[in-house]
Amino acid sequence: MNIFKDIVNLLLPPRCAVCGKVLDIDKGLCDECIAEFDFIKDAVCYRCGRPFGNLSDGRGHGVCASCLHRKRYLFRFSRSAFGYDEFSKKLILDFKFHDRTDLASLLAKMMYVAGSDIFAAGIDVIVPVPLHYTRLLKRRYNQSALLARELGRLSGVKVCCDAVAKIKMTRPQAECSGAERLNNVKDVFAVKRPEEITGKRVLLIDDVLTTGATLTECGKAVRRARPKSLDNLTAARAL
Ligand SMILES: [Zn+2]
Ligand SMILES: [Zn+2]
Known part of the structure; x- marks a missing residue:
């Protein structure tokens, strides 16, 4: 078996998933690329996922001031694997628009680690933020659905990619100002299969959280179908 593995490694040596450099040990990424990621390791607000920075409550599991003052909240937990910066932006854009679908497995593994609290708390169904069908036809894949499927494989939790649909075509969020x-x-998402949502512990998946507008709107649509709980997990997040 080892000889077989050696031959495979000789023919197809393990490479860094980001830069393609040949690796001595198959650990997915080279040391240089690992060092480039701004992994979110410090304590975060468990509701909105924002790192506390120096304001850490020391326990590692608190709620930030703005979430504390909110009477109603959309998400039970919010988590992201790493910060959205110049390095991760290029990676995410390659993943999303330039057919680097091979990155799904690496990104999902990072998300699975970052979302360990969520999976420990219990999830019944993983739901990706959907694309409008015309965009899906053009792009050929929904990057969030690829992440959701990988996370389903890692966690053993059911994945439902058509529970929610995007019912209106919108301009890309990246082209819009914050306001x-x-x-x-607004009102562009709708639950298509309420039986997959109602009474279930739902985890929404997206690639990036910047202003949070997309996840919030999608989350509102999911909430209307009365899930038992609703969490979100993204690969990157603007800090
Ligand atoms: Zn590399
Ligand atoms: Zn918060």
């Missing part, structure tokens, strides 16, 4: 973003995605 326009909320309006751009």
